Amino acid sequence: MLSVSPVFFYLFAGLAIACSLLVVFKKNPVSSAFSLVLVFFAFAGIYALLDAHLIAAIQILVYAGAVMVLFVFVIMLLNADAPSLDIARTSAALKVAILAGCLAMLAFFVVAFKRMSPPAPLGPYTAEAVEAAGGNTRVISQLMFSEYVLPFELTSVLLLAAIVAVVAIAMRNAKKPGSAGKEA
Amino acid sequence: MENLVTIRPELLGLATVELEALSPHFAVLGGAVLALVLSVVRWLQPKWSVFLVSVATALLGATLSFPGLSGAALAVFNGMMVVDPYSSFFNLIFLLSALITLLISFRYLDSEKLQHPEYYVLVLFSALGMMLMASARELVVLFIALETMSLSVYSLVSFRRADRRANEAAMKYFILGGAASAIMLYGVALVYGATGTTHIQAILERLASRGAGESVLFSVGAWLIVAGFLFKVASVPFHMWMPDVYEGAPVPITGFMTTGLKAAAFAAFVRVFLSLGYGKGLSEAVETNLHHILWVCAVMTMVVGNVIALTQTNLKRILAYSSIAHTGYLMVGLIAAPRGTEGYSSLLVYLAAYAAMNLGAFIVLTLLAGKGDAGLNLHDLSGISKKNPVLAFSMAVFLFSMAGVPPTAGFVAKYLLFYSAVQAGEVPLVIIAVLCSAISVYYYLRVLVYMYMRDPIAGATSARVPVWSVMALASMVIVTLQVGLLPSPLVEMARKAVAGL
Structure with missing residues (x-):
């Protein structure tokens, strides 16, 4: 099982990142919501790879099931189709600032977690x-x-x-x- | 390998002594639920019944908290919560500010034509969240308590639904607050990953015994938790939400937020701060780096709060920026506490004094506020002293206290706080703090100049002051002056409270 998991990990992680970006950049709120469902499924896959089957099941039942149904209901009831943050219309300075912020955070976490040895479980569990x-x-x-x-x-x-x-x-x-x- | 013990029925019961210790919490929870039930009993006039039950609950909770002030620390629920003098001290601050908020809200809600029952229930729920925050000794409990408090307050901020500013403020607060909670929760997860526990005491023990404090995981987690708290106490650079929220919220709720919410955030902050090993020399990331980060934040908070307050003309915004400035002074105390002889007690004295004078100021503001919270500009205060000498005098006392002029509570609190910081060797920080509080005198006195040295504006009538508000106002004036003249009972109480930390 350990031999397959890297491939599946990158598959699920890639899916999660791609869909998260879609959540942000899609103009139609309903498509955003459905991209979010895919993100939750990808997370569930990662949890299952980590042997956390219960969390994986809860992730699908609660988030992909209950929470998302509510999201979609709210979107449809409010008829919210006007894009709130239209990325094409934001000023260039704001775009650069957002990009720089994202990259800085990414760099911070990459550097931080590269330096880290995998933690040994310290508790009784x-x-x-x-x-x-x-x-x-x-x-x-x-x-x-x-x-x-x-x-x-x-x-x-x-x-x-x-x-x-x-x-x-x-x-x-x-x-x-x-x-x-x-x-x- | 020893077997895991997962079923422990002995944890499910509560001994009599534990029930007694938890009685303030049960009282407030029970009162909130009773008030909720009463709010749908139409023939009992919910407006009155819920108000009276809420007031009685806050009073009862405060009374039940008194014995805890001198009692021993008692850990309950497997050490997840602790009832000690520290939590009782804070319970008193929370419940008394909730009580005053309730008392001054009744007429305010009537004149603003807002609905009553849910408002009182939400005030009680947020007070319960605050009490749990001060008692929590486990990060998961702490987080749930924080959210209980925050969710109730988000809704209270949006109570003036018809007002555009109130909606904007509530939305801003909700989204930013949610983001801050998420950041803090991520930090909690990382700290759990680094230490294998979420118990505050156990984190400290593992840091000491296994050197987990040196791991990057722990440092990042600790910083994220601290960032979450800095948002809750509205320290620069996480202060942007505060002036708008303070302006948009109903006036009594603004008063409740400046006192209860701030005290709750600091109460939990101190406990978590201790658990991260600050002042114990366990981890360089916390000891030096975090110290420097907080140092810069404290200086920025004091400077930004005081300087921007100079330019404001709306009383609510002046008090909002002054509240940011006071957060800065409190952070000076937080940074210095482990190395001074007074420890965190000067912080507690400051929070109590600040609660008294700020609640007082907001009682006056509530009484002066016109329809839709109009009439709170400096200009509207012109000549208040001639029409309403009592209000003007009380406001003057509170403003002098905030500026730190003797013989008021503000002076004593500031003196103790800065004195302990000097002892801890933070001299540059104290110099900046004193200079900043000199700046603050300008905008506090400007309010006085308007009240006492301008002619009354024509057409304004003096408001009728209800007896509840007069009682609340008088008690706050007395507390402010009493702590200013005879601070030792409060200081003793605070010393006892921090002794067991």
Whole structure:
């Protein structure tokens, strides 16, 4: 398996980068959204290569499935077809600045990670230990409900706050501003 | 190889003592949920019931936080959270600023014709996020807490939906805040990769024992986390969002952001900063390079904040830039803290004093604000002292305090902060800070000149001041002067709070 993975890695990585660029440069938001789906699939492939099958499955189910469906719904409901950042109409100086910024960041990460030896796993969750305890999926689900129960529960608080926040923003659209305050 | 223990039922229960320690958090969460339920019970007048429940929740939470000030540190949930004097100190700042914000919001929401219940619920949720940030000892919990706070505040900023500036501000804040959160999360992932843990204490231990601090992975991760925090505290060069957001948000929320949000960001910043090994000499990337980066950021923050504030004519924007400048002073304290004898306590005193005087100033602003937050230009303040001597006097106290004139809280806080920085050998930094705060006197006093030495503009009527606001205002004036005259109780509290860090 290790002998094939470099080829597949470059395949998936290339696909991810190419599609990410399409997300940014496509003028039609729907095509951008569908390019993003491909990016998520490519990521799922990379996760699967890393033996993280659960994350790969979640990536496809949650991101490519649920999140993207919402994106497409929103785009269609808002009928957002006007390109917000038209790359052809931006000034030359801005183009150069964007390009320079991207290259600088790329150079920074290349230099930073070239100098780095691959990190040895320091925590208790080494590949062998996880394998012995019954595999990734079992370990993750058990940890989520014992050791990491606090972040798990707090996530539901976060989601509740997010729902209230979204409803508070959306509700005022339904009524005339002002009438809501008196009724409530 | 030892077997992994993944099922640990003992982590799922909470002992009585742990429940007691967590009571402020449970109170605020319970209060927020109760308020949410009440907001759909029509026959109970949600406007009033939710307001009263929220106010009671904030009061209850603050009361329950008091015992924690002198208690011992107690780690809960497998060390992911800790309840110690440090977190209790911050809980008090958060809940009291939430309380004041709630008290002054009622009339504001009425006059702006905004809906009430969700506003109060969101204030409580953001306060809960802040409390969790100050208690978090694990980076994942910290991140979730940060997002709970931020999401609520994004929505609060956009509350004046009909106003174009409010929409622009909320959009800007949301997108930039989201990007900053992503950067911070990436940093957390890299630090996890370098050290194999997200527990703040364990990161420090692994840095010390295995030399992980020298790895490039760790340095990049640490810098990205710090960059995320610099955005949250609005330090230059990550300050661009702040003036617009402060101007677009409802006035009481602007006050809440300058006090609660800033204190929460600094509370978490200090904990993470310690975990990255700053001041421990473990990693050169953090010890020297990060020190220099923060040094430059602190100087730029102070200079940019103060100089741009000179040119502003809108009170909200003046206070926004002054808030950036105060972030700069706080960063001076942050840089110097590990090497001074006072440690982080001067930072805590400064945050508490700043919260009092800034909340006070925003109470006055809320009372002066006209429809659509108009009437907050310097010109509109002309001759306020003749029509409304109480408001003018209180504003004068708060402005003197921000400028750092004795006998106010601002003077004591600045003195302690700069003194500890001098002790730490940061003399050039302190000289710049003092010069910058001399600049700041100009724009604070300019407001006073308008209030006291100009003739009132014709046509303006003096606003009716509700009793809630008078109480809030009076308490802030008292706190500001009291800390200025007798600072030792607060300083003692802060010393106790940082003792266990």
